[in-house]
Amino acid sequence: MKVVEIRAYLLGFAPAPPIGNASRMIRRRDFLLLELVADTGARGWGEVFASPAAAAALVRTRLAPIVLGASPHHHGRLYDRMLGTLGYDRRGPGMMAISAVDMALHDLAAQDRGVSVAEALGGALRTRLPAYASAPFITTDAAEPYGHYEAEIDSILRRNFRALKPRAGVSPRADGAMAMAVRRQVGPDVSIMVDINQGYTARAAIESARRMEEAGLLWMEEPVQPEDVAGYAAISAAVPVAIAGGEALASPAAFRDFLAAGAMSVLQPDLTVCGGYTGFLRVAALAAAYDIPVMPHVFGTVVNMRAALQAAALVTPRRGARGEYPWIEYDASANPLLEIAGALPVEADGTMLVPDAPGTGLDLQGERLAPWTGETWRLAA
Missing domain, CATH: 3.30.390.10 (Enolase-like, N-terminal domain)
Structure with a gap:
């Protein structure tokens, strides 16, 4: 060939x-x-x-x-x-x-x-992955940036998701109110993560995390700029919630610096940024040396979605606060490029099946x- x-x-x-x-x-x-x-x-x-x-x-x-x-x-x-x-x-x-x-x-x-990509790379360790909805998103044009969250979360739960990652970062006080409202809405058995999308300074991120603490977050993602090792380390040392990041990092050396500083508790390399499968597996090996969970960041088309399922299936499980890592991220916004070759459904138990067709199974x-x-x-x- x-x-x-x-x-x-x-x-x-x-x-x-x-x-x-x-x-x-x-x-x-x-x-x-x-x-x-x-x-x-x-x-x-x-x-x-x-x-x-x-x-x-x-x-x-x-x-x-x-x-x-x-x-x-x-x-x-x-x-x-x-x-x-x-x-x-x-x-x-x-x-x-x-x-x-x-x-x-x-x-x-x-x-x-x-065979599937996972099979070609040594064999999948799992046939299904717990999925989390990457949503809802902030509406900064509105007087209440979080005002639509309740209705959207109801829709997300009807799609079988048992975990969701709302965007946060309006202000620490608003974040705290939002996170507690989400927890009251979804109950104790649904996992909640939040994504700050690099929007805070370290001090603001610490205050936000403390105000959201009672909501029982699984992790806080990208609280500060992606190369701010000192900022990540300060946040990780100051709050109990796991700090996640890495979607903007492109090399094992970049991830090494964060791990050596104790700055992240969850690594999220993106296959479209870090070097595809080859780069992802190098980062995963580095994470294993520190006993840190690693999972793909996914926010694009069906191509990266299917690739991420294959990559995540290869990752050694790590025990988290709510079951085992890794999770698989699912863009729950209106994204037509996720369904151009048929939708990948979320099963009734909140998981997604890892395709075992040749390659990634994408036709x-x-x-x-x-x-x-x-x-x-x-x-x-």
């Missing part, structure tokens, strides 16, 4: 209504989907959700000559060669471009063997992306 063609799709949509967090309102979501086509006709898929246009340019100019004509089964060798093209760009679009290619190479290689034709595609290009061997 050899890669004979690379197809890129720059696509996106405008969320209706817009969704917000402590840092910004999101009125447009853009992605790069990368399709590698093999001489057998098989297609492997990868994704970039941050800096998609820049990553696409780097695939076209730097990575395509390495990948075209190569065997997907040599993904380890190809990964090293792609890393050699980065120069100074080890945490930006260059790593994101490599991530998308690595995801697609693993997808193709597993399909060629007739997607590029033509189906047309309603959301702004630009596409192809390169052949």
Whole structure:
């Protein structure tokens, strides 16, 4: 099997209504989907959700000559060669471009063997994962940014979720009131996490965590800027709630610094940022050395969703306050790109099944992306 063609799709949509967090309102979501086509006709898929246009340019100019004509089964060798093209760009679009290619190479290689990616990487440790709804989102345009949470949470619970991650970060006082209202609404058996989306200083995050403490949070995510090791460490030392993060970190070295400082209790590398499956497993090995839970961050299209299920199935379980890690994140906002190849349902017990079909189990034709595609290009061997 050899890669004979690379197809890129720059696509996106405008969320209706817009969704917000402590840092910004999101009125447009853009992605790069990368399709590698093999001489057998098989297609492997990868994704970039941050800096998609820049990553696409780097695939076209730097990575395509390495990948075209190569065997997907040599993904380890190809990964090293792609890393050699980065120069100074080890945490930006260059790593994101490599991530998308690595995801697609693993997808193709597993399909060629007739097994899932998890099976190809040593075998899944589980067949299902507890899912949490990544929602509701702040409405910063409204007088009451959290005012719609009650109705939206009712809808989330009707979709079988037994855990949810509302966005927080309006103010410590407002956060505390919101978290307690959510706990009263969902009762004691539903897990709650909150995501600050880098919106606070360390001092404000500590006050917010203390005001939310009685709600019994599973974790507080990204309380400060992603490279603020000292800030994360100060928060972790000051409050009992687990501090999670890492979706914006792109290398094992970056995660190492946080672990050495005791700054995070849960690691959340994103396959589209940290180097695909290869990068994710390197971070997972590092986390294991510190006995820290690791799970994929997922907030994009069906491509990363399916890849994250495969990756999470490989992670050694760690016992948390409410069952075992890892969890799988599910974007519960209105996202048409999660369902372009059929919905991945949440089961009645709040879990998602890990697909065991070849690759990631994704059957997607590029033509189906047309309603959301702004630009596409192809390169052949």
